[in-house]
């Protein structure tokens with residue numbers, strides 16, 4: 433059985449767990465502390481980020497997007513709806529934008545004290561600009577393009593969730609990106625989020641194995 437090194441609140445690990453859940457792939461889940469990563473994880477992926485997926489044949493996938501791609505290859509219809517080519521390309525661009533730019537500003541807004549000399553409000557504004565851009569593209573469906581989660585939803589929403597958590601009252605008061613707020617709300621109320629956000633004890637070698645997902 434594959435092994436997943438994961439951290440509950442990490443947006444990248446969240447997207448990997450969602451893809452595993454949607455593809456009905458059962459893994460042994462190893463919850464790690466980012467401050468004290470297990471040696472067995474660092475041995476297979478020295479860069480030390482989660483998620484890390486160790487496959488039965490010994491190969492390692494340590495990029496969240498590649499874990500999603502592996503799940504799609506394994507079970508082609510993990511997303512219920514098919515997007516058209518234009519939507520697919522636009523989704524890929526948006527995912528890149530969140531990984532490269534939104535996350536940069538999010539960290540400096542949410543964890544400003546960890547950085548020297550950052551203006552958290554300026555970084556919050558940069559995030560808002562990106563959200564306003566998304567606002568123009570979002571459909572009137574439950575999720576970004578359709579009524580079921582797709583790749584763009586599982587990749588981006590964990591970041592917007594974190595952005596809200598930094599100051600929920602402020603986020604909910606904003607009126608420049610109502611569709612984004614609604615989109616996030618659909619995610620926060622979804623059963624998929626509930627299924628992947630179960631708390632687990634930190635992994636220790638001699639503890640009994642934890643399997644994920646437990647009830648498909």
Ligand SMILES: N[C@@H](CCC(=O)N[C@@H](CS)C(=O)NCC(=O)O)C(=O)O
Pocket residue numbers: 439441442443444445466480481482483494495496497
């Ligand atoms: N590009 C990687 C990024 C993963 C990543 O940066 N994960 C964070 C946690 S959210 C991490 O493990 N950081 C290492 C650390 O904090 O020591 C992916 O998509 O899997």
